[in-house]
Amino acid sequence: MTRRRKADEADAGRYAYEGLDRVLHEKARLGIMTSLVTRPEGAVFTELKRLCLLTDGNLSRHLDVLQEAGLVDAWRGSEGGRPQTLYRLTADGRARFTAYLEELEHVVRDALPKASRRPERSPDVPPGWQPA
Amino acid sequence: MTRRRKADEADAGRYAYEGLDRVLHEKARLGIMTSLVTRPEGAVFTELKRLCLLTDGNLSRHLDVLQEAGLVDAWRGSEGGRPQTLYRLTADGRARFTAYLEELEHVVRDALPKASRRPERSPDVPPGWQPA
């Protein structure tokens, strides 16, 4: 018996995941941040584009967002005669990304054990209830 | 020496994370799915609202999306004289959510070890490069 009547529920917000910062919780930016966290020396535009499979405009826009949020900074220079921009995590960026990842880990720990268990036959819906 | 010249890079798309299904990679729906995966018997609207701290309209909309994607199904009935709708994961929903979570786990494993290591002094930017 799953003692789940209705008044004993102190678990409001149990799955609200407020630590999932919207700036970071976005597929493309997640890839950019992961790329950068593995490269303390930074990465240039073209490399990020290749690693994350993003279009130019797309990558540019996401890098703007990350810079405005103070998570990433940029350095202009040139290599092989071509202008290049080197992007690196800020200290704050690293810290906030770590916090985000720890919340993600929470999600996985909340859900994956239940989800990957062999799909037990779902309990029946109470009699008299109609689909859709 | 980080043998990272320019031609040996077979890691295109290394951080593209294409397995992060957009329907699932959304804070609110992630919470809903996690709520449901821990409740094989399903959950009613009000319970989901409380668990995920969502407004009525917001929750309704996200549940629509999840149903249209075939991840969740709904059963109408009544309890205590009030109409209620019970939401449950479909088998497909459970499977796709598991796949999504495994990709998330990848992200965490890619990034968290690097991110949480004590912020080593970042290597200097090459001479001649300018901020911003």
Place this chain on the structure above:
DNA sequence: CGGCGGTTCTTTACACGGCAAAGTATAGAC
């Protein structure tokens, strides 16, 4: 030295989607 072409980003425009406020429906209380 003057276009031509190739990089390296930026800007613009659109369309999708999250969100909350207002609306609908059903049921019990009085």
Place this chain on the structure above:
DNA sequence: GTCTATACTTTGCCGTGTAAAGAACCGCCG
């Protein structure tokens, strides 16, 4: 019958992801 409460739905706005077009910079060939 009307009022209040619950349980969702619908509507509309606005923020944002995305790609197509644009700008800046450089090397090269004639």
